[in-house]
Amino acid sequence: MADMPEDQPYTLRPVGHVESELKERRGAPRQGREGAPEAWVVIDAPYADAMDGLIVGDDAVLITWLHQGDRSTLKVYPRGNRQLPLTGIFATRAPDRPNPLGLHRVTILEIDGLRLRVSPLEAIHGTPVVDLKPILPDSLDA
Amino acid sequence: MADMPEDQPYTLRPVGHVESELKERRGAPRQGREGAPEAWVVIDAPYADAMDGLIVGDDAVLITWLHQGDRSTLKVYPRGNRQLPLTGIFATRAPDRPNPLGLHRVTILEIDGLRLRVSPLEAIHGTPVVDLKPILPDSLDA
Numbered sequence: 001m002a003d004m005p006e007d008q009p010y011t012l013r014p015v016g017h018v019e020s021e022l023k024e025r026r027g028a029p030r031q032g033r034e035g036a037p038e039a040w041v042v043i044d045a046p047y048a049d050a051m052d053g054l055i056v057g058d059d060a061v062l063i064t065w066l067h068q069g070d071r072s073t074l075k076v077y078p079r080g081n082r083q084l085p086l087t088g089i090f091a092t093r094a095p096d097r098p099n100p101l102g103l104h105r106v107t108i109l110e111i112d113g114l115r116l117r118v119s120p121l122e123a124i125h126g127t128p129v130v131d132l133k134p135i136l137p138d139s140l141d142a
Numbered sequence: 143m144a145d146m147p148e149d150q151p152y153t154l155r156p157v158g159h160v161e162s163e164l165k166e167r168r169g170a171p172r173q174g175r176e177g178a179p180e181a182w183v184v185i186d187a188p189y190a191d192a193m194d195g196l197i198v199g200d201d202a203v204l205i206t207w208l209h210q211g212d213r214s215t216l217k218v219y220p221r222g223n224r225q226l227p228l229t230g231i232f233a234t235r236a237p238d239r240p241n242p243l244g245l246h247r248v249t250i251l252e253i254d255g256l257r258l259r260v261s262p263l264e265a266i267h268g269t270p271v272v273d274l275k276p277i278l279p280d281s282l283d284a
Contacts, residue, residue: 012241015241088193
């Protein structure tokens with residue numbers, strides 16, 4: 001776009017990463033509410049100021065970059081179940097998609113400097129974090 | 143990351159764009175539920191297959207790239223109100239943030255080929271679309 005630096009029009013800047021006991025995608029829960037553990041979100045120092053105002057107990061939407069996603073996938077069997085019809089990825093939450101962004105509704109359990117303990121989180125260890133947004137009080141969405 | 147092409151590790155690929163009566167950020171509602179209009183989401187032809195399975199009446203989370211966002215902003219006055227304390231952008235929904243991703247919960251009103259009529263949507267005309275995800279039936283989040 002004309003109003004963005006031309007050298008990086010759509011380039012995400014990781015602002016942190018996930019530290020989790022989940023080490024690989026195989027075996028990780030498909031969704032946070034399916035038994036995902038607590039995890040730490042570690043924010044990079046240059047973004048410390050952006051954390052001001054976060055409150056323990058609040059819910060937030062964490063946006064990650066699902067770095068192991070296959071970006072060429074346009075259709076999947078939902079949840080890997082071949083009894084279900086092949087479905088376009090815009091109608092699924094599959095991590096294999098053109099822009100492998102993960103949305104995770106989490107509760108902030110602890111704030112320790114640049115580290116946020118959150119739950120539940122199905123993203124694996126090392127997953128880059130690109131944003132964190134509050135849940136709006138007048139809505140149930142993210 | 144080692145498992146991503148090195149030439150574009152975190153580069154989003156727009157999959158479509160917004161067509162809206164809202165032509166500029168000034169004057170646009172801050173959130174969809176604050177009087178935002180219907181709009182069209184126009185998917186690019188290479189991603190047509192990814193739309194299979196979308197259903198009129200369903201709610202979805204649209205992810206946009208807020209291309210006019212200022213990526214150097216780390217704190218803002220919430221809603222532009224200088225009576226409120228300066229707040230880190232991870233605790234606000236401000237479009238000025240390191241990765242200006244917009245999350246919009248919308249209802250799919252109509253599907254016409256590559257075009258989706260959705261409501262409400264506060265994103266302005268021309269906003270790039272990077273993903274669309276279903277709302278999970280067992281959750282209220284996005």
